Amino acid sequence: MNLWLIIIGMGVITYVIRLSMIVVSGQIQISDNIQRALRYVPPAVLSAIIVPEMLQPGGTLDISLGNERLLAGLIAIAVAWFTKNLLWTVTIGMISLWILQTIT
């Protein structure tokens, strides 16, 4: 298949998903229970993306001290917990990863 066609298809699919509920927002009522449940979307989705990045960096489960992404991620989690600051989290997390990659 033509590569342009593949990418345009990906764009249309993504856009339709994003537009789906917004475009009908005037016609349908979303119940309070569902609205409350959706408050947990950010922590749930972000965690579902993060945890495999840390524990399965090469595609296989690696819970060991040799897994630098796991250790750097844990350091970043501690920084984020105590500072609640995004810039510190990213900066210290990246520096930790570089140091760990150098010493292992």
Added chain:
Amino acid sequence: MTTPKSEFLAGIKAEIPITLGVLPFGLIYGVLAIAAGLPPLLAIASSSIVFAGSAQFIGAQLIGASTPGLVIWLTTFIVNLRHMLYSTSLAPHTKHLSRPWKWLLAYLLTDEAYVVTALHYQNKGVPETYKHYFWTGSGITLWITWQLSTAAGVFFGTQVPASWSLDFTLALTFIGMVVPLCHERPNLAAALAAGIVAILTFGWPYRLGLMAAALSGIIAGILVEKYRYRKLS
């Protein structure tokens, strides 16, 4: 006083720290797309056509592996299904808006813009009338960052060694966004449950596990909320 301009600027301000992690990630996407065999023009265009980082990453990898187009579309659909949750979550705040506004806001509904916008909308003090300017400000800030960084990756990316592990910045950005939320116990439960299920379902085809993990996290959050735990700290 809240005005369209103040909301727009607040959206930009909220998004700026996030762009630090997105910039290197975009750079890596540019490199990966070229390595996968996308023509430079298409690699750059894909960032405005698709405008979804993780789907673009996976798409480029699948194109590099000569995967059939239908499979790539199916994977895109499943990977981006989480955006339907975002769409549902913010839809009630778009009721009063015209169609062109809705079309624009939907286009700007990425992970990074969604999270800051959803958190901003949880403040009861924000008046409904101008809220969408915040969404627009954060969305456009991310859009510009994504276009510039992926284009930079396409042009200069070969000079970025893989050992720099710049792709990890996105995971770190998400850590910086999610961990502070976890001071509230239902959020912590949602994050833990989603993380565990994401690991257990990692082998599922077409990244179906992502949705399973997200839904498990939401259910865990509701259950813990029902028990009315107080704040952790």
